Amino acid sequence: MSLGQVLRGTFQKFIGTTSQGFTQTNFLVPSTMNSWSIDIIRTKTRNHFPRPNEAKRIKRHVLFKSYGCRPLILFRYFSDAIDVGKVKKKKQRNINNYCVPILSEDKKQSIKRIVSLQISGQYIISTTMLRDGNILSDWQFLSLPDNMNKFNLNDVYNCVAKLVKKLPESDVYLIENFIKMPNNVNVAGANLFYVRLQTLSMLIALINSGNKENSSNETEHSNKVILMKARLQARLFRIIVGSEVISSQDITELMFKGTFPDYVTPVIPAIDATLTYRSTKEPLIKEFMSNGLMLAMTFIDLVLNSNSNTIQALNVSSRRKLKTTDV
Numbered sequence: 001m002s003l004g005q006v007l008r009g010t011f012q013k014f015i016g017t018t019s020q021g022f023t024q025t026n027f028l029v030p031s032t033m034n035s036w037s038i039d040i041i042r043t044k045t046r047n048h049f050p051r052p053n054e055a056k057r058i059k060r061h062v063l064f065k066s067y068g069c070r071p072l073i074l075f076r077y078f079s080d081a082i083d084v085g086k087v088k089k090k091k092q093r094n095i096n097n098y099c100v101p102i103l104s105e106d107k108k109q110s111i112k113r114i115v116s117l118q119i120s121g122q123y124i125i126s127t128t129m130l131r132d133g134n135i136l137s138d139w140q141f142l143s144l145p146d147n148m149n150k151f152n153l154n155d156v157y158n159c160v161a162k163l164v165k166k167l168p169e170s171d172v173y174l175i176e177n178f179i180k181m182p183n184n185v186n187v188a189g190a191n192l193f194y195v196r197l198q199t200l201s202m203l204i205a206l207i208n209s210g211n212k213e214n215s216s217n218e219t220e221h222s223n224k225v226i227l228m229k230a231r232l233q234a235r236l237f238r239i240i241v242g243s244e245v246i247s248s249q250d251i252t253e254l255m256f257k258g259t260f261p262d263y264v265t266p267v268i269p270a271i272d273a274t275l276t277y278r279s280t281k282e283p284l285i286k287e288f289m290s291n292g293l294m295l296a297m298t299f300i301d302l303v304l305n306s307n308s309n310t311i312q313a314l315n316v317s318s319r320r321k322l323k324t325t326d327v
Contacts, residue, residue: 098302100177100227108304115170116295117203118288119196122146124203125285127292128168131300134265138272139289142166149188149195156195160202164210173207174299175200176291177230226299233294235317236302236310237261249283252290263313264301267293 103111112132118125122144128137142163145151151159167173178200181193204225234245251261256274260266269277280286301310 098229098232099299101223103226103303111171111304113170114172114174114296114299115168116174116292116299117167118176118292118295119144119199120284120288121192123285123288124163124167125288125292126168127289127296128170129267129293129296129300131304134267134300136267136269136273136293138270139276139292140168141285144199148199149192151195153198156198157202160199161206164203164206167207171224173225174228174295175204175225176232176295177227226303228295228299232302232314233291233298236264236298236314237294238317247287248290248294249286252277252286252293255293261313263307263309264297265305265307267297 112130114129114131116127116129118127124142124144126140126142128140129135130137144163145159148156148159178197181190185193204227207225208223231240231245234240234248237248237251239246239248239251254260255267256269256277258266277286277289280289298310301307302314
C-alpha cells in the first residue's frame with residue numbers, strides 16, 4: 001500500500017470526508033482547490049502574491065500543501081544560488097585617487113616646488129617645500145582683515161585678489177578639501193564657515209586663472225591648485241581620535257629634532273623655516289603650520305613618489321578607523 005493510500009484512509013477516518021485523491025489545480029482559480037490538492041504554480045506576475053517584494057525572490061515552483069486542515073504553505077527561494085553571477089562586483093579602489101585632479105606621470109615629474117595653504121581666522125599660511133632634497137623652505141603669513149566675516153562678496157574678492165599676488169611662486173598649491181559644516185554650529189560659526197568657503201573658492205579660481213604656463217593638456221594647465229582629500233594627512237600621521245583631529249605639534253617638534261615616522265620620507269628643515277617655527281608663539285598658528293607641513297609631506301609621498309610604505313601605512317590607518325567607528 002502506498003503512502004498516499006495510507007494518508008487518505010487515515011484522514012477519512014478522523015475527518016469523515018470522502019477520499020478525493022491528490023490533484024493538481026490552478027492557483028488562480030480557487031474553485032478548483034480542495035483539501036487534498038497539491039498546487040504547483042509558476043511565478044508569472046507579481047500580482048500572484050499578496051506581497052510583491054516576495055515575488056522578486058521566487059524563481060522556481062511554489063508548493064502549496066493542504067490536508068483538510070489549515071493550509072501549510074512552503075515557499076522555496078533559489079535566488080541566492082541562481083543569481084550569483086548577476087551580482088555586480090565592487091569596483092576596486094584607486095590607490096592614487098588622493099587628490100583632485102589626478103595628475104599624469106609627466107605632470108608629477110615636472111613638479112619641483114610645492115606650497116600648501118592653510119586658512120586661519122587671521123592669516124593665510126603658506127608652507128613651501130622643495131622636492132629636490134625634500135627640503136622645508138619656509139612658512140609665510142598673509143594677514144586677513146579682522147572684520148572679514150562682515151564683508152560682502154565684492155569685498156571678499158578684492159581682498160583675496162590682493163593676497164594672491166603675494167603668494168610664493170610654486171608649481172602646485174595644495175588645499176585640503178572641506179568637510180561639511182557640523183549640524184550644531186551657531187550663527188556666528190556658520191557665517192565664518194561660509195566666509196572661509198568663499199575665500200577658498202575665490203583663491204582657487206584666481207590662482208588657476210593666473211597660470212600662464214604653456215601646456216598641451218588644458219586640464220592640467222587650468223588646475224594649478226590641487227585639492228587633497230579631507231583629513232588625509234591626519235589619517236597618515238595618526239592624529240585622529242574617533243572623529244576628532246588632535247594636535248599635531250608634538251609630531252612636528254619630533255620631526256624638527258630628526259625623529260620621523262618610519263613610513264614617511266624625512267624632511268630637512270631650512271634655517272629660515274626653523275627660525276619661523278620657533279619664533280611663533282601662538283599655539284593655533286603653530287597648529288596650522290604643522291598641518292601645512294604634514295599636508296605637503298603627504299602629497300609628496302603618496303602622490304608624487306607613490307611611496308609603498310606610506311600607502312600601506314595609510315591603508316592600515318583606514319582599516320583601524322573603520323573598526324573603531326563601525327558600531
